[in-house]
Amino acid sequence: MASVISANSFGQQKTNIVYIMSDDHAYQAISAYGGALKNFAPTPNIDRIAQNGMRFNRCLVTNSISGPCRAVILTGKYSHMNGFVANEGQAPFDGSQQTFPKLLQSAGYNTAMIGKWHLGSDPTGFNYWDILPGQGAYYNPDFINKDGSHTEQGYVTELITKKSIEWLKKAGKSGKPFMLMMHHKAPHREWQPGPNELSLYKNVVFPEPSTLFDDYSNRGTAELTQDMTIAKTMRLEEDLKLYKDKSKMKTTGLNRMNTDQMKEWDAVYDPIIRYFYESGLTGDDLVRFKYQRYLQDYLACIAAVDKSVGEVLDFLKDNGLDKNTIVIYASDQGFYLGEHGWFDKRWMFEESYRTPLLISWPGVTKPGSVNEDIVSNIDFAETFLELAGVKIPSDMQGLSLVPVLQGKTPATWRKEHYYHYYEYPGSHMVKRHYGISTERFKLIHYYYDIDEWELFDLKTDPSEMKNVYNNPSYAPVKADLLKRLDAIRIKYGDSEENAKSFLPHKSNSR
Ligand code: CA
Numbered sequence: 366m367a368s369v370i371s372a373n374s375f376g377q378q379k380t381n382i383v384y385i386m387s388d389d390h391a392y393q394a395i396s397a398y399g400g401a402l403k404n405f406a407p408t409p410n411i412d413r414i415a416q417n418g419m420r421f422n423r424c425l426v427t428n429s430i431s432g433p434c435r436a437v438i439l440t441g442k443y444s445h446m447n448g449f450v451a452n453e454g455q456a457p458f459d460g461s462q463q464t465f466p467k468l469l470q471s472a473g474y475n476t477a478m479i480g481k482w483h484l485g486s487d488p489t490g491f492n493y494w495d496i497l498p499g500q501g502a503y504y505n506p507d508f509i510n511k512d513g514s515h516t517e518q519g520y521v522t523e524l525i526t527k528k529s530i531e532w533l534k535k536a537g538k539s540g541k542p543f544m545l546m547m548h549h550k551a552p553h554r555e556w557q558p559g560p561n562e563l564s565l566y567k568n569v570v571f572p573e574p575s576t577l578f579d580d581y582s583n584r585g586t587a588e589l590t591q592d593m594t595i596a597k598t599m600r601l602e603e604d605l606k607l608y609k610d611k612s613k614m615k616t617t618g619l620n621r622m623n624t625d626q627m628k629e630w631d632a633v634y635d636p637i638i639r640y641f642y643e644s645g646l647t648g649d650d651l652v653r654f655k656y657q658r659y660l661q662d663y664l665a666c667i668a669a670v671d672k673s674v675g676e677v678l679d680f681l682k683d684n685g686l687d688k689n690t691i692v693i694y695a696s697d698q699g700f701y702l703g704e705h706g707w708f709d710k711r712w713m714f715e716e717s718y719r720t721p722l723l724i725s726w727p728g729v730t731k732p733g734s735v736n737e738d739i740v741s742n743i744d745f746a747e748t749f750l751e752l753a754g755v756k757i758p759s760d761m762q763g764l765s766l767v768p769v770l771q772g773k774t775p776a777t778w779r780k781e782h783y784y785h786y787y788e789y790p791g792s793h794m795v796k797r798h799y800g801i802s803t804e805r806f807k808l809i810h811y812y813y814d815i816d817e818w819e820l821f822d823l824k825t826d827p828s829e830m831k832n833v834y835n836n837p838s839y840a841p842v843k844a845d846l847l848k849r850l851d852a853i854r855i856k857y858g859d860s861e862e863n864a865k866s867f868l869p870h871k872s873n874s875r
Pocket of ligand 1: 388430431697698777
């Protein structure tokens with residue numbers, strides 16, 4: 366049967382593309398990346414992509430927040446060029462502009478977008494799309510497609526997987542090359558585990574990051590004034606499901622559960638709620654409890670994503686599609702799992718700046734290879750176009766990863782990366798900043814309402830706890846990076862003046 370599906374009536378051998386993206390999936394929570402959580406919450410199916418292909422250790426995003434990352438991926442352009450700079454106070458994505466799905470479609474690809482879109486406007490460039498409205502709901506979610514909105518019964522990760530496999534079944538038989546974007550909502554806040562993973566980690570005690578109780582000394586105003594700590598910002602009820610008043614479930618969509626789903630939920634959470642309110646935890650003990658509660662739910666959401674990836678990989682293999690299909694796994698950006706006492710993203714620090722990227726390309730990429738080059742989500746569009754034999758438009762700003770995947774990174778490959786975050790004032794109050802990162806150093810400028818600089822030496826300070834901007838021994842490094850930052854901003858057409866034209870945003874209540 367397999368040969369029937371993989372046969373192509375036009376003799377076409379263009380590579381199929383399956384792009385799987387989750388939302389807020391930290392590389393610290395993927396066992397292929399190693400790390401302290403590896404043996405506590407493994408991701409065996411996502412790891413299969415790394416085993417079959419390449420693990421990228423330094424894939425950096427250009428603006429660490431959902432909508433902007435998605436716009437960068439579609440356009441191969443920085444936020445200031447594609448016009449989608451922030452989630453809050455932002456006009457919908459301009460879908461009339463050039464995107465890689467449109468270019469693939471013109472080249473004869475059958476294209477689909479299934480799951481979380483989060484760009485405000487309807488998808489363009491897709492033969493088929495079925496998306497969640499906004500952030501979407503975990504339980505019994507609404508979907509929007511060309512025919513309008515409808516509600517489906519079930520858990521969002523499982524529904525997106527089912528829809529994707531149904532589409533792949535048809536696409537695999539269509540005789541055309543295909544490109545699927547399967548975008549999971551999970552493991553986005555408020556980290557609501559599915560019915561099959563509810564109790565998975567409820568008795569597991571996870572290791573704490575060494576910076577869980579960071580006091581932000583040796584750094585500046587931005588770190589001291591943010592609002593994204595487990596200690597203060599994370600909410601007991603909505604985030605950690607320690608509901609005293611279950612009518613509050615409405616604000617996070619948990620009221621969408623049906624009676625049976627609610628019964629299973631309560632059977633797991635009611636004992637935790639009882640324990641918590643009887644325990645009277647305070648201070649560091651409370652932070653520690655919140656951290657464990659957070660990870661138990663976050664990682665349970667990921668377990669369902671991992672299962673989904675396994676189902677897609679199995680489907681491709683069972684139907685003879687695996688040999689001619691490149692499979693990519695990424696998150697929209699990275700995330701904090703208690704590092705610096707935080708959850709969420711936004712910063713140019715490694716945990717949110719780096720996103721996981723695993724790619725298997727059978728017959729081309731060496732199985733189990735590991736790449737240390739500076740790559741970026743701005744490279745994805747160019748990569749997909751080259752794979753499809755489509756000329757990369759000169760106004761795209763990234764680089765195709767095709768030679769990197771072939772194990773032949775050009776000597777001219779980038780040695781530095783540019784970053785710019787805009788969403789302030791806004792949720793979590795992370796100040797606007799831009800900066801440049803090399804393999805070893807990172808220079809950051811916080812602007813808009815302050816004017817502060819930070820310089821980090823990732824070799825001597827991998828956790829980024831000590832700003833050495835004013836340390837005289839780093840003067841030559843600082844001078845070099847300041848020069849390179851100026852040059853890279855000119856190269857990409859960005860400036861502070863330019864940034865001011867996008868803002869200010871209205872602060873959102875969440
Ligand atoms: Ca995200």
